[in-house]
Amino acid sequence: MKKFFYRVFCGFFLGLSVFAPGFSGSIIAITMGIYQDLVRIASNPFKGLKKNILYCLPLGIGAAASAVVFLLAFKFLFETYEKATFLLFVGLITGNLPLIFGEVKKCGLKKRYLIGGGGAFAAALALGIFSMGSFALAGQAGAAGLTASLPLLALSGFAGGAVALVPGMSVTMILILMGVYGQLLFAAESFLHLELTYLLPFGLFGLCALAGLVLASWGIKAVFEKAPGFANSMVFGFMAGALLGVLIQSLRLEDARFNWLLGGIMLAAGLGVSMLFVVLGRRMEKMEKANGEA
Numbered sequence: 001m002k003k004f005f006y007r008v009f010c011g012f013f014l015g016l017s018v019f020a021p022g023f024s025g026s027i028i029a030i031t032m033g034i035y036q037d038l039v040r041i042a043s044n045p046f047k048g049l050k051k052n053i054l055y056c057l058p059l060g061i062g063a064a065a066s067a068v069v070f071l072l073a074f075k076f077l078f079e080t081y082e083k084a085t086f087l088l089f090v091g092l093i094t095g096n097l098p099l100i101f102g103e104v105k106k107c108g109l110k111k112r113y114l115i116g117g118g119g120a121f122a123a124a125l126a127l128g129i130f131s132m133g134s135f136a137l138a139g140q141a142g143a144a145g146l147t148a149s150l151p152l153l154a155l156s157g158f159a160g161g162a163v164a165l166v167p168g169m170s171v172t173m174i175l176i177l178m179g180v181y182g183q184l185l186f187a188a189e190s191f192l193h194l195e196l197t198y199l200l201p202f203g204l205f206g207l208c209a210l211a212g213l214v215l216a217s218w219g220i221k222a223v224f225e226k227a228p229g230f231a232n233s234m235v236f237g238f239m240a241g242a243l244l245g246v247l248i249q250s251l252r253l254e255d256a257r258f259n260w261l262l263g264g265i266m267l268a269a270g271l272g273v274s275m276l277f278v279v280l281g282r283r284m285e286k287m288e289k290a291n292g293e294a
Contacts, residue, residue, distance in 0.1 A: 005058070007062070008058040008061050008065075010028075010059060010062060011063045012063065014028055014059060014062070015063030015064065015066030016069075018172070019067065019172065019188075027235075027238075030096070030099070030100065033282070039217050039220055039221045042214055043218050081262065083255035083258040084258055085266065086246055086249065087250055088269060091271040092270040092274045093242060093243040093246065093270075094243060095271045095277075104236055107228055110229065112230065113230055117234060117237035118237060119234075120233075120234040120235075121238070121240050124237070124241030126241075146183045146184070146198045148179070148183055150201060153205045153208075156174070156208075157208030158209065159178065160175055161216070164213050166216070169238065180205075187201070187202050188202070
């Protein structure tokens with residue numbers, strides 16, 4: 001039962017990563033100790049289907065709850081306290097860095113890891129600065145409803161699903177770059193009012209996202225199995241680049257309601273939540289090892 005509620009908790013923040021700009025679901029999954037399981041399930045979902053369904057069910061419940069919370073609460077935070085909300089994300093990412101660096105050290109620090117980590121850092125920083133700067137325009141784009149063509153929605157879904165398991169990458173950043181984030185947010189919000197006008201295009205987006213997720217997971221699984229040190233160094237680089245990108249954009253934002261007391265509270269809250277994930281993830285890992293030995 002503890003595992004079930006812990007996975008609901010994990011699913012809540014995984015779901016949040018789908019909506020929140022700069023929030024990497026893969027990093028959250030790594031921190032919570034469920035990343036490898038998700039990659040395994042995504043790469044071959046029909047192997048041990050019943051077990052996979054039972055594993056993913058609480059994650060799905062948590063993700064659905066986070067969707068409602070984001071649309072009702074975080075949308076308000078972004079519109080009212082945008083700068084402070086981005087500092088919350090800075091705290092969430094910062095608290096995860098020591099954990100990933102520890103994974104790199106386990107494999108030994110090698111020069112070639114610097115190449116992978118440096119490249120990942122540069123890519124995440126560039127993408128973060130460009131896409132986060134487009135957030136306001138993306139949010140306004142949804143005001144007219146879901147107007148994107150079906151081919152664009154299909155391509156956006158596939159691209160979003162493909163990067164979902166790439167550590168440090170934000171699905172939302174990709175959707176913002178492709179110009180569909182605001183429209184999808186509008187469509188999701190309409191479902192809360194039991195309006196099914198956008199069910200078909202939203203469903204197409206979801207199916208293509210699932211296809212991208214499954215196909216990309218094969219390559220990601222192979223990389224982590226064959227070159228864990230290099231893979232984790234890229235994870236660290238992605239995280240550090242995303243962190244710097246979000247920090248730069250948060251400091252550049254002009255928010256008349258912002259004050260550093262509120263910003264400090266949000267930053268501390270992000271650090272606290274990320275550290276809580278680390279502690280809970282390690283406890284769950286110890287419990288699973290103990291159950292396996294028993």
